[in-house]
Amino acid sequence: MVKHSRIFGVAGMVWVALTLAAIAYATRLALVVAPTEATMGNVQRIFYYHVPTSMLSLLFPYVNFVASLFYLYWRRRDPLRALTADAVAISAAEVTVVYSSICLLTGMLWGRAAWGIWWTWDARLTSMLLLWLLYVSYLMLRKLSSTGQTQTLAAVLSVFAAIDVPIVYMSIQWWRTQHPAPVFFGGADSGIDPSMMPAFVWNIVGWAMWGIFLLLFRYGLERRRQESEQASAQKAIEGSLEVAQ
Amino acid sequence: MKLSWIFGSSMGAHHLLASYLIVWLIQGGYAAWIAWQWARAGKQLQTTRSASSELGS
Numbered sequence: 001m002v003k004h005s006r007i008f009g010v011a012g013m014v015w016v017a018l019t020l021a022a023i024a025y026a027t028r029l030a031l032v033v034a035p036t037e038a039t040m041g042n043v044q045r046i047f048y049y050h051v052p053t054s055m056l057s058l059l060f061p062y063v064n065f066v067a068s069l070f071y072l073y074w075r076r077r078d079p080l081r082a083l084t085a086d087a088v089a090i091s092a093a094e095v096t097v098v099y100s101s102i103c104l105l106t107g108m109l110w111g112r113a114a115w116g117i118w119w120t121w122d123a124r125l126t127s128m129l130l131l132w133l134l135y136v137s138y139l140m141l142r143k144l145s146s147t148g149q150t151q152t153l154a155a156v157l158s159v160f161a162a163i164d165v166p167i168v169y170m171s172i173q174w175w176r177t178q179h180p181a182p183v184f185f186g187g188a189d190s191g192i193d194p195s196m197m198p199a200f201v202w203n204i205v206g207w208a209m210w211g212i213f214l215l216l217f218r219y220g221l222e223r224r225r226q227e228s229e230q231a232s233a234q235k236a237i238e239g240s241l242e243v244a245q
Numbered sequence: 246m247k248l249s250w251i252f253g254s255s256m257g258a259h260h261l262l263a264s265y266l267i268v269w270l271i272q273g274g275y276a277a278w279i280a281w282q283w284a285r286a287g288k289q290l291q292t293t294r295s296a297s298s299e300l301g302s
Contacts, residue, residue, distance in 0.1 A: 027265070031248060031251065031265075032248060040257075041257055042250060042251075042257055042258065042261055043256075043257035043258075043260055043261050045261055046260070046261055046264045049264060049265060049268050050264070053268070094275075098271060098272065098275050101271060102267065102268050102271055102272075105264075105267050105271075106264040106267065106268065109260040109261075109263055109264045109267075110260065110264065112256070112260060113256050113257050113260040113261075210272060213276075214272075214275065214276060214279070217276070217279050217280075217283070218279050220283065221279055221282050221283045221286060224283065224286040224287060224290060225286050227290060228286055228289050228290040228293060231290060231293040231294055232293050235293055235296060
């Protein structure tokens with residue numbers, strides 16, 4: 001039987017409290033303390049939510065990727081460990097969909113105000129949409145497939161989906177289209193004003209902590225479901241044995 | 246600096262407010278969904294276990 005992991009104890013509560021405090025502080029910095037950008041005005045403040053969540057939406061797919069590799073490795077050798085890896089994989093896929101949805105929606109709202117258009121088939125936007133579609137398909141496969149191979153198929157799909165992550169990241173360096181060039185690590189002209197850095201850094205910290213919380217909470221839920229499925233299977237076996245006697 | 250500009254009538258103000266609200270709604274909604282499923286799965290697990298122990302006795 002899968003041993004139930006108790007993640008939502010005192011440590012979880014403390015983590016959530018710290019996370020909410022960090023997000024509240026980061027939001028205050030973004031909306032009140034950070035200076036108004038000269039060209040775009042206040043709408044540029046979308047940056048403080050859009051960029052950190054976009055960066056994180058490119059990190060969680062790797063959690064899903066590594067967990068899927070472990071699942072594929074363990075599925076015959078150690079099925080109990082494989083179940084643990086599978087729970088991490090599905091949790092990371094859902095968190096990826098949450099963060100990439102936010103990235104796309106806040107980007108569209110910013111684009112409409114800054115460029116005058118909601119959407120354009122630019123390299124960054126298209127590759128990000130593709131990433132979102134890949135992880136939505138991963139979740140749909142897991143939800144709708146009724147074969148005994150669902151977890152294996154999903155793990156293989158996640159290995160292919162991870163290939164899109166470096167393409168999304170590099171797209172604004174490889175192809176110069178509508179989306180702005182990289183703000184960080186993009187050469188001599190890249191970077192933001194030092195007075196904007198605290199709001200940006202605190203939003204990365206706050207949303208990363210929230211993402212970790214969601215990942216662990218969702219993992220706990222998946223383990224609970226796995227345990228419930230195993231208990232049901234055991235009950236069915238016990239029931240059939242009683243009938244046989 | 247006052248926050249009143251965020252409720253202004255310009256497109257920029259509307260889109261900024263909408264962006265922040267969308268983030269909180271999606272993140273909060275997802276966390277609430279996990280919490281609801283967590284409670285449901287716990288109840289289901291308890292029912293299965295008690296039924297299983299009845300079978301055993």
